[in-house]
Amino acid sequence: MAASGNGFSKADQLDSSSCSPSPPSDCAFSSSQSSCTSNALDPRPYISSPLENGNMKHHLKGDVGVNAINGQMEATKVESQSWVGIYESFLMKNASQIASVESTLQHLTYLFPAKFKDAEIASEVVYSALGILGLYHDTILARALSSCPSSAKYQPSLHARYTRHFTTHSSAYRTIAYVLVVIQKTELLIEIMSRRHAGQRGQRTAILGIEGVKAACRLALLRISGTRTLVTPPIPERDIDPKILDHDDPITLAGAAEEDGDYWLMPRTRQKMPQLKGETDATRFLMKKVLLPDDVAPAPKLIRPLSTVDSRIKEILYILRPVVYALLALLAARLRASKQFKGQYEKIFINWMPWVIGFALEYVCRDGIIDNLSTEGGIRAALTKIxxxxxxxxxxxSNSMWWWTLRGQFYDSITKPILDKIIKKAENIPLLNLVGLYIADYQYLVETYHFSTSTL
Incomplete structure (x- = not known):
């Protein structure tokens, strides 16, 4: 019993010794130990030692933060691009209605003045916002036209060719020109706000400051363009038919012009020929097929540089004329307020001085182009070379000279009495009394604000 017991215990010890945690003595034990642990999987995940990559935690934290920031910036950028893209795609799908909607909204602002409190501010805010939005629409339409398949048939106007040349080849011209146009679209709003918050003195200061900035911009454009006569406006106008960009109504400019009349189909060539009913139609049709010298001339040659001293002086004085008129109006207002000139002739001189000098400057300096071309052959030769x-x-x-009838002392002495008589006679006539009320509302703007009759 003892032997068997001892033998059993020895066998158990031998069996247990093969897997005991005692230190290895030979290679046989190591092999047996590997055989014992090979079938057991460690449930714990592998964690690298900090000694292997001591800065890993720092790098992971920095990378995650940078990636999160970049992800937010990209998401914001994509979101903003998506909103802009949605608006531009909507604009392109409804391109044929852009001009009509803008024109309707702008004309609706004419019904605002004197109808309710702060109506002049509300109407001018809407008008200025629509003007600036129209500039953005013009850039979208121009960019879409460049990639339009039918753009080859588009013939830009001379003004668009000339201004587009300088806006695309000179970043300084483009920046100054757009700043000038934005000022022109917001100048009346700035004057109204300055009068509302700072009185007449603040209004006169704002007028003089705006006219000074505008004159500085025009002088810079005169320099950049190579001393050429400035055009109005200095940026390309919208001279395209938006229907050419409408996906639902793809009508080209040439096609739209040709579909207006009846055509005779030639029997052999099957070519359409227009049915010309009169001499005017024939002239109009032939002029579309003829290239004039201005159509093939380079854009910078559409307006020649002012080479003579007289023409340059006239152009500079024409640019500075609004500043001179604003300064004289400010001087006349201060002289009237000082009450030092009590005589009748002195009052007449003070009241008429700004209008007479401003009108004379614009009338004399508006035709510097003619002086530039009349050096050889006189004015008749200049008119043939223009x-x-x-x-x-x-x-x-020349047409803008009519606005002087609504300015200064000429308006107070001549134009206003005539308008008052018209309003008084029309106030008892149905429908015409509405026209009289409309004129009376705008008399307030003409009499109160300088930029309501500004043309430059």
């Missing part, structure tokens, strides 16, 4: 764009600008300057 380009289409120069003629357009000269006509625009």
């Amino acid at each position: 380009t289409g764009l120069e003629k357009r600008e000269l006509e625009k300057r």
